[in-house]
Amino acid sequence: MSFNEFDHQCMASAMQLARRGLRTTHPNPRVGCVISQGKQLVGRGWHERAGEAHAEIYALQEAGDKSVGGTAYVTLEPCNHSGRTSACVDALIAAKVKRVVCAIEDPNPEVSGAGIARLQAAGIQVQCGLMAAEAEELNRGFLTRMRKARPFVRVKLAQSTDGHIALGNGSSQWISGPEARADVQLWRARSDAILTGIGTVLADDPSLNVRINGCERQPVRIVVDSHWRTPANARLFAVGGAVIIAGREGSSGPEALEKTGADCISFPSSESRVDLQALLLEMGAREINEVQVEAGATLCGALIQQGLVDELLIYQAPVLLGGGAVSPFAAPRLDNMADRVHLEWIDIRRIGKDMRLRMKPVYGKT
Numbered sequence: 001m002s003f004n005e006f007d008h009q010c011m012a013s014a015m016q017l018a019r020r021g022l023r024t025t026h027p028n029p030r031v032g033c034v035i036s037q038g039k040q041l042v043g044r045g046w047h048e049r050a051g052e053a054h055a056e057i058y059a060l061q062e063a064g065d066k067s068v069g070g071t072a073y074v075t076l077e078p079c080n081h082s083g084r085t086s087a088c089v090d091a092l093i094a095a096k097v098k099r100v101v102c103a104i105e106d107p108n109p110e111v112s113g114a115g116i117a118r119l120q121a122a123g124i125q126v127q128c129g130l131m132a133a134e135a136e137e138l139n140r141g142f143l144t145r146m147r148k149a150r151p152f153v154r155v156k157l158a159q160s161t162d163g164h165i166a167l168g169n170g171s172s173q174w175i176s177g178p179e180a181r182a183d184v185q186l187w188r189a190r191s192d193a194i195l196t197g198i199g200t201v202l203a204d205d206p207s208l209n210v211r212i213n214g215c216e217r218q219p220v221r222i223v224v225d226s227h228w229r230t231p232a233n234a235r236l237f238a239v240g241g242a243v244i245i246a247g248r249e250g251s252s253g254p255e256a257l258e259k260t261g262a263d264c265i266s267f268p269s270s271e272s273r274v275d276l277q278a279l280l281l282e283m284g285a286r287e288i289n290e291v292q293v294e295a296g297a298t299l300c301g302a303l304i305q306q307g308l309v310d311e312l313l314i315y316q317a318p319v320l321l322g323g324g325a326v327s328p329f330a331a332p333r334l335d336n337m338a339d340r341v342h343l344e345w346i347d348i349r350r351i352g353k354d355m356r357l358r359m360k361p362v363y364g365k366t
Contacts, residue, residue, distance in 0.1 A: 077115045
């Protein structure tokens with residue numbers, strides 16, 4: 001299916017609008033829409049937050065009568081169901097647009113091609129697939145939750161050039177520079193939850209909150225804590241926002257921990273550890289789209305070994321930590337090269353004095 005230069009320009013504008021909702025649309029996807037009449041853009045809109053109008057509605061409102069016979073460019077298939085807002089396909093049909101171009105289909109079972117089918121049944125030409133890769137990247141969390149019933153999992157690490165995250169005595173502040181640490185705040189802000197382990201809580205007492213002026217919401221903080229050892233005076237309870245403590249099934253959190261207001265949830269366990277797959281499925285059921293993991297080698301290693309990591313976000317500092325330092329992933333020794341985990345590059349760029357490396361694991365590749 002071919003698209004011309006103007007189509008690409010319009011979809012790029014819709015993508016730019018969608019990015020405005022990067023930190024605010026939870027649990028909905030980030031969506032942008034523009035309406036064209038001939039070679040002129042007459043309407044623009046983006047979804048700002050759940051419960052408010054979708055991108056198509058705002059764009060159609062701005063376009064008014066100029067939408068008749070026009071083209072709507074949408075970064076995600078228009079919805080065909082009513083929930084907190086009315087169905088966007090109804091609005092597009094009523095506006096008498098002639099053509100709809102969407103970047104990707106919506107895997108949400110309530111949509112999943114039904115929006116496109118409804119538009120086509122109304123005589124509207126529909127084309128799909130323009131800037132699909134960009135649309136996938138924009139909504140990795142939502143799309144993963146729809147397809148796998150769990151959130152998109154991003155593991156964030158700060159490591160030395162020789163591949164270590166801490167000295168042998170556990171000291172790790174600070175490996176990366178101030179620019180890299182500021183960049184981490186942007187990734188936290190787009191995440192719905194920050195996941196850590198009890199070892200990190202006991203060693204570093206982190207807040208795990210977003211420290212950006214104007215940030216509208218804090219991500220949920222989740223602690224994997226099999227034996228309910230999280231201190232009731234931990235800093236993560238003092239910065240606002242929801243906290244979840246994930247412990248082992250068959251036991252319950254101490255009264256002092258319950259009084260913090262934390263949601264203490266018991267999960268099945270294996271070898272005295274919380275079932276991470278069950279934990280992520282529970283997060284998916286709670287409409288959490290993106291999880292950023294900021295944890296030590298044990299939890300990060302377990303997630304990698306179980307094939308639950310979708311992306312690595314690594315800040316590599318130009319320093320060497322030497323022998324006896326801590327590796328980022330606790331894992332059994334490999335004796336066969338066929339068992340190694342392969343990675344594919346997503347992006348490499350310099351952040352201050354550090355390098356930011358983004359990669360995705362490719363499981364099952366030999």
